[in-house]
Amino acid sequence: MHKNNIKILFALSFTVFINTFSFGQDIPKKGVSIDTAVKDTLIQDTEKITLDTPEISEKSQDSTVTDSIKPKELLENIVKYTATDYTRFNQKKQKLYLYNNAKIDYGDMNISAGSIIIDYNKNIVYAKGLTDTIEGYTQKPVFTQGSNVVEPDSIIFNTDSKKALIYNSVTEQGEGTVIASLTKKENDSVYFIKNAKYTTSQNIEDPDYYIRLLKAKIVPGKKIVTGAAGLYIYDVPTPVWLPFSFFPQSEKHTSGIIIPTFGEQNDRGYFLQNGGYYFAINDYVDLAVLGDYYTNGSYGTRLESTYSKRYRFRGNVAFRYENLITSERGFPDYSRNTIYNLRWSHSQDSKANPSSRFSASVNLGSSTYYRSSINQINSGSNYLTNTLSSSVSYSKTFQGEPQVNYSLTATHSQNTNTETINMTLPTFQGSVGRMYPFASKSGSKKGIIQNVNLQYNVRGENRIQTTDSLFFKKEMFDEARAGFQHTIPLSTNFKVFKHFSVSASTSFNEVWTFNTVKDTYDYSTRQTTTEDLKGFDSFRTYNFSTSIGTTVYGMFNFEKEGKDTKLKAIRHVMRPSISYNINPSFDKYYETAEVINADGLTSGELEALQSSLEYSRFDGSIFGSPNKNFSSSMGISIANNLEAKVKDSDSTATEPKKIKLLNSFNFSSAYNFAADSLQWSPVRVSGSTQLFQNQMSINFGATLDPYALDNNNAKINKFNIDNGGSLFRLTSANLTASWSLSNKNKGKKKSDSNDVGADNPDDVLPKNMDFANQQLNRNQEKDKGDENKEPSKFYNHKIPWSLRLAYAVNYANSRRQSEISSHSLMFSGDIDLTEKWSIGASSGYDLKNQGFTYTQFRFQRELESWNMNFTWIPFSDRASWNFFIGISSSILKDLKYEKRRQPDQQL
Numbered sequence: 001m002h003k004n005n006i007k008i009l010f011a012l013s014f015t016v017f018i019n020t021f022s023f024g025q026d027i028p029k030k031g032v033s034i035d036t037a038v039k040d041t042l043i044q045d046t047e048k049i050t051l052d053t054p055e056i057s058e059k060s061q062d063s064t065v066t067d068s069i070k071p072k073e074l075l076e077n078i079v080k081y082t083a084t085d086y087t088r089f090n091q092k093k094q095k096l097y098l099y100n101n102a103k104i105d106y107g108d109m110n111i112s113a114g115s116i117i118i119d120y121n122k123n124i125v126y127a128k129g130l131t132d133t134i135e136g137y138t139q140k141p142v143f144t145q146g147s148n149v150v151e152p153d154s155i156i157f158n159t160d161s162k163k164a165l166i167y168n169s170v171t172e173q174g175e176g177t178v179i180a181s182l183t184k185k186e187n188d189s190v191y192f193i194k195n196a197k198y199t200t201s202q203n204i205e206d207p208d209y210y211i212r213l214l215k216a217k218i219v220p221g222k223k224i225v226t227g228a229a230g231l232y233i234y235d236v237p238t239p240v241w242l243p244f245s246f247f248p249q250s251e252k253h254t255s256g257i258i259i260p261t262f263g264e265q266n267d268r269g270y271f272l273q274n275g276g277y278y279f280a281i282n283d284y285v286d287l288a289v290l291g292d293y294y295t296n297g298s299y300g301t302r303l304e305s306t307y308s309k310r311y312r313f314r315g316n317v318a319f320r321y322e323n324l325i326t327s328e329r330g331f332p333d334y335s336r337n338t339i340y341n342l343r344w345s346h347s348q349d350s351k352a353n354p355s356s357r358f359s360a361s362v363n364l365g366s367s368t369y370y371r372s373s374i375n376q377i378n379s380g381s382n383y384l385t386n387t388l389s390s391s392v393s394y395s396k397t398f399q400g401e402p403q404v405n406y407s408l409t410a411t412h413s414q415n416t417n418t419e420t421i422n423m424t425l426p427t428f429q430g431s432v433g434r435m436y437p438f439a440s441k442s443g444s445k446k447g448i449i450q451n452v453n454l455q456y457n458v459r460g461e462n463r464i465q466t467t468d469s470l471f472f473k474k475e476m477f478d479e480a481r482a483g484f485q486h487t488i489p490l491s492t493n494f495k496v497f498k499h500f501s502v503s504a505s506t507s508f509n510e511v512w513t514f515n516t517v518k519d520t521y522d523y524s525t526r527q528t529t530t531e532d533l534k535g536f537d538s539f540r541t542y543n544f545s546t547s548i549g550t551t552v553y554g555m556f557n558f559e560k561e562g563k564d565t566k567l568k569a570i571r572h573v574m575r576p577s578i579s580y581n582i583n584p585s586f587d588k589y590y591e592t593a594e595v596i597n598a599d600g601l602t603s604g605e606l607e608a609l610q611s612s613l614e615y616s617r618f619d620g621s622i623f624g625s626p627n628k629n630f631s632s633s634m635g636i637s638i639a640n641n642l643e644a645k646v647k648d649s650d651s652t653a654t655e656p657k658k659i660k661l662l663n664s665f666n667f668s669s670a671y672n673f674a675a676d677s678l679q680w681s682p683v684r685v686s687g688s689t690q691l692f693q694n695q696m697s698i699n700f701g702a703t704l705d706p707y708a709l710d711n712n713n714a715k716i717n718k719f720n721i722d723n724g725g726s727l728f729r730l731t732s733a734n735l736t737a738s739w740s741l742s743n744k745n746k747g748k749k750k751s752d753s754n755d756v757g758a759d760n761p762d763d764v765l766p767k768n769m770d771f772a773n774q775q776l777n778r779n780q781e782k783d784k785g786d787e788n789k790e791p792s793k794f795y796n797h798k799i800p801w802s803l804r805l806a807y808a809v810n811y812a813n814s815r816r817q818s819e820i821s822s823h824s825l826m827f828s829g830d831i832d833l834t835e836k837w838s839i840g841a842s843s844g845y846d847l848k849n850q851g852f853t854y855t856q857f858r859f860q861r862e863l864e865s866w867n868m869n870f871t872w873i874p875f876s877d878r879a880s881w882n883f884f885i886g887i888s889s890s891i892l893k894d895l896k897y898e899k900r901r902q903p904d905q906q907l
Helices: 003-020 036-044 474-478 603-611 771-785
Strands: 065-069 079-083 086-090 095-106 109-119 124-128 130-132 136-138 142-145 148-150 154-158 164-173 176-185 191-199 209-219 223-226 229-233 236-242 245-248 256-258 261-265 269-279 287-294 299-309 313-326 335-348 356-365 387-398 404-415 420-435 453-467 481-496 500-522 527-549 552-557 567-583 590-592 594-596 614-616 631-646 657-672 683-691 696-705 707-709 715-719 729-742 801-812 819-832 837-846 856-863 866-873 880-887 896-901
Touching: 079 086, 176 209, 261 896, 313 356, 356 404, 453 474, 594 603, 707 729
Parallel strands: 500 594
Antiparallel strands: 065 079, 079 095, 086 095, 095 109, 109 124, 109 142, 124 154, 130 136, 142 148, 154 164, 164 176, 176 191, 191 209, 209 223, 209 229, 223 245, 229 236, 256 269, 261 269, 269 287, 287 299, 299 313, 313 335, 335 356, 356 387, 387 404, 404 420, 420 453, 453 481, 481 500, 500 527, 527 567, 552 567, 567 631, 590 614, 631 657, 657 683, 683 696, 696 729, 707 715, 729 801, 801 819, 819 837, 837 856, 856 866, 866 880, 880 896
């Protein structure tokens, strides 16, 4: 073959692949014939172009032809071309014909098609498939380079103008797919398409929806800009048409407008919610500014930011503020309420720094925020939130012998019912690791002396207690309490009589405080005045404790010789222990209150009065006051658990299966040697177990008091059995149970189970109603779970379902009231009627007050590329419903419809 022909052949084939299809991967589509008029137009554009084409001898044969050549001065690889039926060059028309399994190879590039025609005179390359009356359109063009594969129906390419016509291409563009009957390549970065479809459906052959694009311009990796575009659902046109549209295609985060949702509320008028702007600041941090507006003047704003740096840290910050107006100014029900909420979550990667760590989990704001907020993102379980808590901490470790640690922590705890707030700003904790001063440098530690060890711990706090109305105001810091506590524990342990473990410890405690008090008693008004004093003061205490315990095993065998029984044995493990604690009296830190206006009292009367006004100046300190009363007490406890060995249902198992009958069953009490009455403490009983293959967890407890009550229901120093009663009085009892039932993972091992709610009691609570923001994550999680799932070809009657129950009851009888103080049942369940249709409900029933608690019904339907949700709260002051339908893909998530019915206006 002539050298110039090889150069032309290589240039044509290589340019077709590199320039024409760099914008995406094409997928084959049903073949159509090329429009002759369009083809002629493209050819006419190149008529002025001439090639100096040397004479080439004609080669024709009926069998497979293979030819190759490698000019050393121009080509790095061998050019090969083959065809099953024939390879023919028409010298008169200056055309090369490759027919049936035509193929051109050059290095890692390959072009194959049913027919390839190269027109050297017009600089045109034409690749198409073959049409067969039986098999239809076959051998469509395939262009391959490395791992990239492109498969259109047919292509016409002009090697001089670099323009191309591509017929029936299917191209992935970001999350969507463009199906175009005709695509024109203008240059390396601009493509024009005609009569195309844009969809995010996975079924390209028959998409459940698409946006019809009459004309469009594609800039690969950047954008798609269209003319008139209309929504079609299963090829049925809808009235939704736009004069133009824009689809961003950048693979990086880009800034843009966030479309709001609209609706109407009874007491605030029409509204727009959750609209704003998204700022893609850089690769590490972003910011979303969102807002709500109501026609009665109410408004709200949200700032949300997510930040991340690989192998270092990640987190997110959200601040929400709402100014809510009810009714109209001048009406008696007019009110104005300002609420806010701040959330911050930060986590450090374990690889960032092994010796130091910083973390944050913050949730603080108005106590009434979740109950008063009217934004849809706060509906659902957030409405039932009654506590807010926060923690920001930094810790560092210094390796060595001994090891030194310190940490700084700021904490916040807020009760949204009482609106009380407790904070520590900050808490400092430091410690020096355990040291064994008498242990040998080599070998294990043995004996009472070698096991002697001590530590040093220090804790400093600045504690603030305030209310919601004074939060972050000057008055909040006026009541702050600060101080340090130093502790040096000294302990040892050893064995006696081989089976008994003995431990003994003593602890020295020193408290520094910057807040003390002084009491003054006014005899004329009979009132005590407490004055807060600022200044440094300190006190020191110490104590001693020891304990002895052992473990007793009991085995009850049920196997009989010659008989195979289901129950093999029951094992009882009992751990009794006795402890002794002594706390000296530190009455030197106590004094009597100063008495004023006590004229007329004798010295004896004054002394008697002062003895009843004893107090400690450390009563106002952060770590409390030292112990005044001498204490010498003994504690008794018995811990039990029961296990059974049963025959395994698996015939291949060689050992019996262990089943826990009682995880724990504990008894504890104490005796105070120093008390002059009521020396025995109540017996506390607690236990837990799991039933039905660990699907049901039960916890129970009770308090048994050995002392009797008098006629006024006050405890007296007389045993109940000596007062004509039983050995103990049941003063309180409680029982909690949680049960998770599901047939979704039946037959699977527990380690493989992903049953929602199995170990999370919050799953019985209502769900969030903000479907617009949740639909994408929900579908992505579902896709991960269904990744390897193959649909069955047969009908399956099994309907997956799950049910989660939580039951709690409390009994009180401390003063013969004998009443159920609380009694409630909470439940939540979901049923998948079909693979794509599910219903669910969350509710509860107060058995004591005879009424249902916060109730929610949920309905969800997956419509291939769409999601439909309906949530209904049938009663309570939050009675409402919400309907949503929208596209799952994030790029078209604003293509949705949402309708809400807000709670009725309360008169």
